Amino acid sequence: xxxxxxxSGKPNLTPILDMxxxxxxxxMLVMNxxxxxxxxxxxxxxVGSARAVDAQxxxxxxxxxxxxxxxxxVYGQSRTVESYIAGEAQAELLAARQKNPKLxxxxxxxxxxxIRADRGTEYHMVHRVIEACQQHGFRNFALxxxxxxxG
Amino acid sequence: MSRxxxxxxxxxxxxxxxxxxxxAFQLLTFFILTFKPAPVEGQVNLRLPPPTPVLQKGQQRDIxxxxxxxxxxxxxxxxxxxxxxxxIQSRDPGKALSYxxxxxxxxxxxxxxxxxxxxxxxxxxxxxxxxxxxxIQVPSRVRYxxxxxxxxxxxxQKMPGDKKLSLSFVELPQTExxxx
Numbered sequence: 393x394x395x396x397x398x399x400s401g402k403p404n405l406t407p408i409l410d411m412x413x414x415x416x417x418x419x420m421l422v423m424n425x426x427x428x429x430x431x432x433x434x435x436x437x438x439v440g441s442a443r444a445v446d447a448q449x450x451x452x453x454x455x456x457x458x459x460x461x462x463x464x465x466v467y468g469q470s471r472t473v474e475s476y477i478a479g480e481a482q483a484e485l486l487a488a489r490q491k492n493p494k495l496x497x498x499x500x501x502x503x504x505x506x507i508r509a510d511r512g513t514e515y516h517m518v519h520r521v522i523e524a525c526q527q528h529g530f531r532n533f534a535l536x537x538x539x540x541x542x543g
Numbered sequence: 544m545s546r547x548x549x550x551x552x553x554x555x556x557x558x559x560x561x562x563x564x565x566x567a568f569q570l571l572t573f574f575i576l577t578f579k580p581a582p583v584e585g586q587v588n589l590r591l592p593p594p595t596p597v598l599q600k601g602q603q604r605d606i607x608x609x610x611x612x613x614x615x616x617x618x619x620x621x622x623x624x625x626x627x628x629x630x631i632q633s634r635d636p637g638k639a640l641s642y643x644x645x646x647x648x649x650x651x652x653x654x655x656x657x658x659x660x661x662x663x664x665x666x667x668x669x670x671x672x673x674x675x676x677x678x679i680q681v682p683s684r685v686r687y688x689x690x691x692x693x694x695x696x697x698x699x700q701k702m703p704g705d706k707k708l709s710l711s712f713v714e715l716p717q718t719e720x721x722x723x
Contacts, residue, residue: 405560412567419574432581437688439695442585506586509687514637516683518690519714526593534586537691 430508431457431465437511439537451504452487454480454530458509462517473524481528501529508536587694589710623666623708624650625659625697626680627689631717637686642693660696667700676709683717 434457457465464471484503489495491502505525509518522533627639642659643650644666653659666674677697681690690712702708 405564409560409564409567412564412571416567416570416574419571419578422580423574423578430581432579436584437691439585439587439691441695441698442587444583444585504588511686511688511691512637513687514683515681515685515687515690516714516716518687519681519683519712522591522712526591531590531592533589533591535589535691535694536584536586538582539585 430455431459431468434459434508434510435512436508437537438539438541440539442537442539445534452484452502453506453534454484454503455506455508456521458507458513458518458521460510460512462513462520464521473521477521477524477528477530481525481530485529498527498529500531502532503530504532504534505530506534506536587691587698589694592709592711623674623677624680625677625693626650626715627682627685627693628652629682629685629689631682631684636684637689639685639689639693656692656696659693660699663696663700667702670703674708676711678711678713680713680715682715 455466459465464473464476466476481501484501485495485497488502507518507521525533624645626643628641628643629636629639641652641654642656643652644659644662645651651662653662679690679693679697694710697710
């Protein structure tokens with residue numbers, strides 16, 4: 393009774409503030425900042441045998457989003473297939489030369505090309521991208537797919 | 544000294560937390576509204592060598608030979624060709640209607656993925672399986688997910704002795720390809 397009288401009627405906001413900050417921390421941590429490189433509007437094909445991404449070791453990735461219309465999207469911007477891949481291959485070659493100075497243009501590059509193509513894309517559009525990558529020395533490909541249908 | 548301390552503690556500086564709480568709730572609202580868990584994406588890792596030209600029957604024996612019959616191993620056969628067949632005249636030209644194992648027009652054609660799976664199982668379960676690489680021929684109008692279904696079937700196959708086959712995709716040009 394005496395405690396109630398002594399309190400000035402102000403609620404103690406400290407616990408609620410603690411809780412809110414914990415929630416904020418949680419949402420900040422689970423926020424996916426990598427999603428900027430991924431075009432979430434694409435409907436990926438569903439492949440049951442698709443494995444979870446194995447991020448063992450420091451593998452450099454080149455993420456290519458191919459829309460249903462066959463456009464190459466990188467960080468939300470449409471790019472020309474040949475020139476973009478040629479530019480990336482040049483950059484990857486320079487980076488790979490630090491480990492292996494003998495690498496020549498057209499040699500196999502250690503980068504993995506991650507292809508995220510819409511399930512409705514006609515094959516010739518995907519093939520154009522794969523072929524351009526192969527011409528510039530990319531050999532390792534990761535075809536993105538969903539394990540099961542979403543929603 | 545002790546008197547001064549006592550006076551300080553009696554004054555009790557009170558922080559007004561209401562404003563901070565407002566801001567924290569705003570931040571929380573922002574994070575809740577923008578929270579969109581990314582779907583769990585898997586991937587199929589492939590090593591795709593540069594494309595090699597597919598020769599027609601008679602030009603090269605290696606490409607597109609039929610699967611060996613039981614107890615019979617054709618010499619020089621190293622490539623298994625899987626072809627997706629579509630009909631560009633149909634309403635859905637992007638759909639693979641059947642799958643041919645072997646050379647175009649020559650191999651055995653199956654209508655469903657289950658049948659393709661069974662066929663591949665019977666080929667790969669052969670301990671003297673002579674194939675070293677697999678080429679998937681895809682008509683240019685076929686949809687990407689139809690190819691991925693075949694890749695799915697292929698990657699599920701168990702090779703005797705964990706032998707690894709190389710995989711290549713070849714585009715079969717089709718007329719009526721829309722101008723880029």
